Amino acid sequence: MDSLSPSGWPCGCAGEERPVTDRIITGHTRIVGLLGGDVRFSLSLRLHNEAFTSLGLDWVYLPLPVKPHDPRSLAEAVRGMRAMGFVGANVTMPFKEAIIPLLDEITPAAQRIGAVNTVRIGKSGRLIGGNTDSVGFISDLSANEVSLTGRPVVILGAGGAARAVAFGLAERRCGPMLIANRTSQRADRLQAELATHFPSQKVTVTPWPLRADNLAPGALIVNCTPVGMRGVRTPTGADSPWPIRFTPDQVVVDLVYSPLVTPMLAAARADGARALTGLGMLVQQAALSFAWWTDEAPPVRQMRAALEEA
Numbered sequence: 124m125d126s127l128s129p130s131g132w133p134c135g136c137a138g139e140e141r142p143v144t145d146r147i148i149t150g151h152t153r154i155v156g157l158l159g160g161d162v163r164f165s166l167s168l169r170l171h172n173e174a175f176t177s178l179g180l181d182w183v184y185l186p187l188p189v190k191p192h193d194p195r196s197l198a199e200a201v202r203g204m205r206a207m208g209f210v211g212a213n214v215t216m217p218f219k220e221a222i223i224p225l226l227d228e229i230t231p232a233a234q235r236i237g238a239v240n241t242v243r244i245g246k247s248g249r250l251i252g253g254n255t256d257s258v259g260f261i262s263d264l265s266a267n268e269v270s271l272t273g274r275p276v277v278i279l280g281a282g283g284a285a286r287a288v289a290f291g292l293a294e295r296r297c298g299p300m301l302i303a304n305r306t307s308q309r310a311d312r313l314q315a316e317l318a319t320h321f322p323s324q325k326v327t328v329t330p331w332p333l334r335a336d337n338l339a340p341g342a343l344i345v346n347c348t349p350v351g352m353r354g355v356r357t358p359t360g361a362d363s364p365w366p367i368r369f370t371p372d373q374v375v376v377d378l379v380y381s382p383l384v385t386p387m388l389a390a391a392r393a394d395g396a397r398a399l400t401g402l403g404m405l406v407q408q409a410a411l412s413f414a415w416w417t418d419e420a421p422p423v424r425q426m427r428a429a430l431e432e433a
């Protein structure tokens with residue numbers, strides 16, 4: 124293959140008809156990619172490939188879809204990346220927790236969070252798992268001057284992204300934390316792990332149907348589920364995970380970024396709440412992953428511009 128053509132990519136990739144890179148692939152091109160169940164709509168493809176282009180790096184970032192319901196597929200994919208000399212990968216839904224036992228080493232932060240979103244493969248083939256979601260999320264809140272100390276928070280979801288968000292917020296000494304997840308055992312597990320690492324952090328688990336009950340004023344509400352994402356259908360047909368009106372003192376963050384303004388964010392804006400899209404976190408976590416793989420300073424401005432054009 125001499126170059127990547129638009130027709131070589133699965134249809135529906137970020138940017139739709141536009142190719143995510145027009146660079147020539149050489150025999151020396153270094154390869155990273157995105158491991159996930161459905162990576163067709165991920166903007167990471169555009170983000171990282173634009174970053175490589177802007178720094179003149181002979182690197183490429185590829186979509187690496189893996190069958191989510193076949194437990195062997197992820198292990199085979201990880202072995203394949205090592206065998207083919209990949210430099211690393213991002214990991215997305217639903218594999219951020221499942222990939223951990225397949226790796227040789229986990230950074231202390233990812234170990235504590237219990238989720239890996241970035242893998243680096245050393246020259247010896249050693250696979251190291253890290254987490255850039257947590258710092259990426261908090262950096263975006265800081266960039267948007269959202270004060271966290273003492274602020275009550277509601278976390279919707281208890282998967283890989285929710286874990287990163289919860290640990291990041293607890294580290295920043297947020298106020299009482301409410302976690303609501305469709306599967307309550309998963310939320311209970313996260314609560315227990317937070318209690319081990321942050322004994323003074325108040326964490327309550329609430330059943331999913333009661334997620335909006337008894338909210339403290341001024342809450343930060345973070346959607347860490349895929350509800351609202353393009354192509355995701357819920358059994359009830361709901362396209363927002365938040366069942367009631369918002370209030371103007373609330374700050375609402377939706378990690379889903381496809382579409383950019385999700386039904387939840389549109390409702391938050393209409394009700395006068397502060398609404399932040401998932402793009403800020405996407406850029407921040409990507410910049411950290413980029414630096415970890417390449418040992419280069421990430422071109423953050425170009426990465427953000429690439430997303431705004433996508």
Ligand SMILES: NC(=O)c1ccc[n+]([C@@H]2O[C@H](COP(=O)([O-])OP(=O)(O)OC[C@H]3O[C@@H](n4cnc5c(N)ncnc54)[C@H](OP(=O)(O)O)[C@@H]3O)[C@@H](O)[C@H]2O)c1
Nearest residue numbers: 216217280281282283284305306347348349378401404405
């Ligand atoms: N903006 C960013 O940079 C960024 C970064 C990371 C993730 N994300 C987004 O965050 C979302 C979650 O990613 P993840 O890696 O945490 O996935 P994950 O580990 O698979 O977790 C998914 C979570 O969503 C819940 N969920 C799934 N379908 C649901 C439904 N129909 N109703 C209610 N809850 C539902 C799951 O509940 P159960 O436990 O009951 O299955 C679980 O808590 C994805 O949309 C992803 O794209 C964005």
